[in-house]
Amino acid sequence: MTDPLLRTTNVQKSFAGPNDSTVSAVEEANLVVDKGDFVALRGPSGCGKSTLLFVAGGLLRPDAGEVVIGGENLYRQNTSRRAKIRASKVGFVFQQFHLVPYLDTLDNVLAPTLARSIPDAREKANSLLEAFGLSNRRHHVPATLSVGEQQRVALARALLPEPKLLLADEPTGNLDPENAEAILSHLLTFSKDGGAVLMVTHDDRAAEQATRSILMDKGRLKT
């Protein structure tokens, strides 16, 4: 049997709170996300959704448990190898978009080329901008874009390196229904084309678009 795209096994993560207390953010999280999956991760605020997403993306080392992406056990690799795995297999989209403020739309979409060389990056970037209706915003800096446009730029940037797995933390949280709809349809298309999406969301309509919905409460996953 082949490895799934993402597998987390008994992931546990807690944080140091005030006065020597600990805040347990994620407990025994077992999760599998594979090609074609569009998984919505839901739950009340503070239940550990974002934490699990960062652990799954190789940005936050868990206290216990394993994360495997494309057959590679993430936290058994060194930092630079983990960065390479991210660069080639994982894309991130955030609620705050986190665009580089001084780069124009095109350069922001091309930013992943700083991590690794991507063949025909420019053409790919242009066709992504075309597909996302941003062709006429190519040389605008983020501050001059609408929020919907900014989130589309962020999604285009995440898609440029052609990742296998897309991790999205409330990608529609800041968007009006129309723009949210557009983003969700792009994510759906991505999963249908053989990618995998793990999306944290509070939005019921967003969750409806997903192929699978997972509920999280107080650090624990409930299917």
Place this chain on the structure above:
Amino acid sequence: MNLGRLIWREILHRPFSFVLAMATVTVAVGCLIAVAALLGSHDLRSRTMTMEMNEEAARLESEFSAEMKAYEDSVRKNMKGLGFNVFIFPEGQELSEVYAEGFASKTMPEEYVKTLANSNIVTVNHLLPSLTRKLKWPEQNERTVILIGIRGEVPLSHRDPKKPLIDRVKKGHLVLGYELHKSMGLQEGNATTFLGREFIVQKCHPESGGKDDITIWMHLTECQELLKQEGRINAIKALECNCASIDRLGEIRREIAGILPGTKVIETKSKALARAEARNKAKKHAEEGIAAKKDETIKLKENRAKLRIENERKYAALQGVVLIATIVSVGFLAFTNARARQTEIGILRAMGTSTGSILGALMSRAFLIGFLGAAFALLIAWLLAGALQDGVLQGFDLLSLQGDAPLVLIAAPILACAASWLPAFYAVNRDPATILRND
């Protein structure tokens, strides 16, 4: 997209932060250049000052030596023409007594004059034998007088007879000092009695303000008879001795000692001697002046060197402060820059960009700050070099420091990188998860 573009875009996006950091480096390098220039200008000034003083001393010296040579020549000539006078006193005569009394108590044979005159003495031109005594004039209420018996000049046998230098006193005659003829109401041609003998007044001297005013001159032979000192004298005056050597008295003494062993020879003050002394004094004075000038030059050199060390210390302290302030402020500006960019750094890391690349971008920016800041300072210095040379730097050419420019262009970026390293390193290694969390 590449790192160069990222760096360039960021600088354009936050030009103020970049220019401020650059300006800090410019000020620091400017301070460094200023210190080097001030020290250079100090050295230049020291050099010209000591050179001027050395020149002044040399000029004084050459001026003085030329003057002195001319003066010495003229003194030599004068002395040759004027000659000078010596007294020859009897053997065994205490000179201290002569100085105290004005004449010698001991006597010597009158023959000595003849011996001297017949010798081949070359340094003496005129010889005047005399017999001098202080005594009471019985016929004039025992008043004290000085009696001098003179014979006039004795011709030097080996030379042409010379014009007599003083008036002879005729036998049976007296020459009287002012005090004597005035108090006695005597005039030339009058008769008077001295020690029981009748004399005619041959000449009355005008007032001299000294011993001469109570002096009686008479013919040597008569004087010897009156004093019962036949054939004896107590001094020979040698007039117009001509001898131009520095140790002229020694030369005359040696010559006379060869002819009249045991006699004492002293020099009387003469114009020539006074002049020679004046010359010696002038020479000493001038030499002291030159020595003082040289001394002053050495002192100046020392003072300037001391001042330089002092300045160097002050400047070093100042420079240290400027350097530390620059490192702190460049470091601080790097820190604020890194802080402002932390989400950007976080997202770049989330996309898999290596920390090395991001650190490289931050350090490249720091390098540019150091390099451009230094280059700008050098450019300003280069542009101002001419004006500063004419002004505050007193002739020092800033461009003479340009050999150090490459060093500055290397050192400034290195220092800027060193100052920015810690904040950059910290920012790059912050946990991206913490930065990117959506809460």
